[in-house]
Amino acid sequence: MVIRIITNFFKRIFNNIFSVQRELKLGFYGPPNSGKTTLANRICKDWIGEEIGKASRIPHETREVNVKEEVVIDYKGKRMTFKIVDTPGIATKIDYENFLRYGLSKKEAKKRAEEATRGVIESIKWLDDMDVVVVVLDATENPYTQVNITIIGNLLARKIPVIIVANKIDLKKANVKAIEAAFPEYEVVGLSARYGKNIEEFYETLFNTIKKVKRRRR
């Protein structure tokens, strides 16, 4: 009996140390053009000095999942290693004709549309594999869309901790309160991934959310 208690005690300590040191999979999800790659780039640049992918104003710029391993974030004495997973934007429709507006040729637009459909499927497949998810929403758009509700609903069903980012607060039309009102039970961080405004609050929230991952594993 005593031996079992001592064994369990050491096992628990070992597990806690192990879970703290392990790499956490941090996924970036959201609709197209909300700034997922811009935010993931900023975080990667801040901590490892290199970007994860290319961001652009044309929707569906990210068409396959990009991964950056061993991203060590050392914020105010708290240290954690992440595997950053930047995913293609999730959409219910993809029309190649929309890409023509951005100066793409018909052939390029069709290729982009086909790759984008594959990207959405890939994003969805990765959902089950995440430890924490940052849902990046464009704060200038209506947050209450079926895509956003579906992403967040699925994360909730899988008990994956979620941080909602209301991105693009540098723009006049940005309305962080609308996002907070749409998802009142979640932590919402308003920031500008492009200019790094309020990124400190994001790191603070990230480390608070990690505690939930540890609790989930025990």
Added chain:
Amino acid sequence: MAKGIKLQFIPHSQLSVMSPYKRVKFLLDNVAEDKIIILQGTLSHEEKKDLIEETMKKIKGSRGFRGIEIETLNPKIVDMGLMMRLRKSIADFLVGDREVLTLIGPATIIKEVKKDLKKLELFLKLK
């Protein structure tokens, strides 16, 4: 001759007997035939996720299909207090939520769905 727009109302009873996979397939097949579906009830988050996934596969596999527009309307929830909402969630879990309406249609026909708490407005593209 101009083609008409087909609206199809699907009662809860018709979908409730289908498996989640068949439900998604049935809805998508109908939308791909240029029908706008008005569904009594709603899909689960898991089914909506599957619907998005199957929609992407269908876009890849067909020339004219560009995806879907989907929106839900839950008129009763507006006036409910917290306890009523909780009771309603339990009831919905047990018998299915029949007060909600879900609209699913082809993206080539639906230009925009405007939604507020009490109504859905549908703007169509006239071919």
